[in-house]
Amino acid sequence: xxxxxxxxxxxxxxxxxxxxxxxxxxxxxxxxxxxxxxxxxxxxxxxxxxxxxxxxxxxxxxxxxxxxxxxxxxxxxxxxxxxxxxxxxxxxxxxxxxxxxxxxxxxxxxxxxxxxxxxxxxxxxxxxxxxxxxxxxxxxxxxxxxxxxxxxxxxxxxxxxxxxxxxxxxxxxxxxxxxxxxxxxxxxxxxxxxxxxxxxxxxxxxxxxxxxxxxxxxxxxxxxxxxxxxxxxxxxxxxxxxxxxxxxxxxxxxxxxxxxxxxxxxxxxxxxxxxxxxxxxxxxxxxxxxxxxxx
Numbered sequence: 001x002x003x004x005x006x007x008x009x010x011x012x013x014x015x016x017x018x019x020x021x022x023x024x025x026x027x028x029x030x031x032x033x034x035x036x037x038x039x040x041x042x043x044x045x046x047x048x049x050x051x052x053x054x055x056x057x058x059x060x061x062x063x064x065x066x067x068x069x070x071x072x073x074x075x076x077x078x079x080x081x082x083x084x085x086x087x088x089x090x091x092x093x094x095x096x097x098x099x100x101x102x103x104x105x106x107x108x109x110x111x112x113x114x115x116x117x118x119x120x121x122x123x124x125x126x127x128x129x130x131x132x133x134x135x136x137x138x139x140x141x142x143x144x145x146x147x148x149x150x151x152x153x154x155x156x157x158x159x160x161x162x163x164x165x166x167x168x169x170x171x172x173x174x175x176x177x178x179x180x181x182x183x184x185x186x187x188x189x190x191x192x193x194x195x196x197x198x199x200x201x202x203x204x205x206x207x208x209x210x211x212x213x214x215x216x217x218x219x220x221x222x223x224x225x226x227x228x229x230x231x232x233x234x235x236x237x238x239x240x241x242x243x244x245x246x247x248x249x250x251x252x253x254x255x256x257x258x259x260x261x262x263x264x265x266x267x268x269x270x271x272x273x274x275x276x277x278x279x280x281x282x283x284x285x286x287x288x289x290x291x292x293x294x295x
Contacts, residue, residue, distance in 0.1 A: 034075030036085060036155050037162035039127060041068045041170075048100045049093060049149070051169040057294060058175045059136040066131040067170055069150065071119055073126045073159060083121040086154035087130070093167050094149035105147035105171060109139035113148060134172060142211045147171035178238060178263070179209045181295040182270070186287035188223050191278075198224025206295045207270075213238045218295070221285050229285070231276050238263050246274035256280050267291075 115132035151167040206218030220228035231251030259273035268291035
């Protein structure tokens with residue numbers, strides 16, 4: 001084979017480049033540096049900040065549960081010595097996240113949460129799992145969207161903090177005691193309509209937390225033939241005496257004054273009746289909802 005000077009020079013350049021790549025640590029993962037970062041703890045929404053959401057389920061008044069916070073030394077090497085990682089809240093990061101993403105997260109009151117100010121990644125390991133404790137205290141508000149913006153504030157051995165995963169947002173939701181999946185049966189009236197008026201049974205309905213003592217239908221009310229009523233989903237507020245106020249401003253839903261709408265805690269059952277539009281003589285639903293389990 002005839003080799004030209006150009007071919008020989010090109011081959012020499014490639015060999016030279018190959019040699020450089022082997023010697024340059026920036027291209028060799030085995031010689032790259034570790035960084036300290038927040039590791040995945042579940043459903044990741046990688047937005048302005050990495051955001052991890054936790055559905056904490058039903059949390060009775062005064063009870064607590066936890067959210068996992070994983071901290072990792074990412075790279076080819078295990079920790080060569082114990083590494084103390086300092087943690088703190090970052091209000092500025094949360095403010096920026098809300099501004100960019102159009103969100104309205106707030107840091108909960110101090111009685112609602114706690115997390116350690118520092119954790120230790122032990123020598124010979126690469127991860128520590130810390131926990132934030134969430135308490136349904138008297139200050140807990142079901143009307144607020146809560147999140148903990150936590151940043152890695154310090155690292156004892158000087159390992160750099162990840163530029164992308166050095167701050168993370170831990171958002172969470174709590175359900176009240178009435179939230180859940182229910183069976184529903186009842187009677188719906190649409191005056192003059194023998195198809196839509198009538199009894200229905202064998203249906204289910206999710207009731208979703210809207211406040212400390214309120215839930216809303218997760219789907220539309222049923223007509224007698226099982227089709228959906230075209231009004232916004234009603235909200236049920238459970239009062240101190242277990243009476244229930246049914247309300248929806250947009251659809252005009254309100255209690256039927258001739259019926260004792262109530263919640264029976266012993267059987268976890270709602271008995272409600274409400275009207276809308278032209279009122280109880282024209283549009284009326286009377287439902288029994290019995291708790292099946294969590295939604």
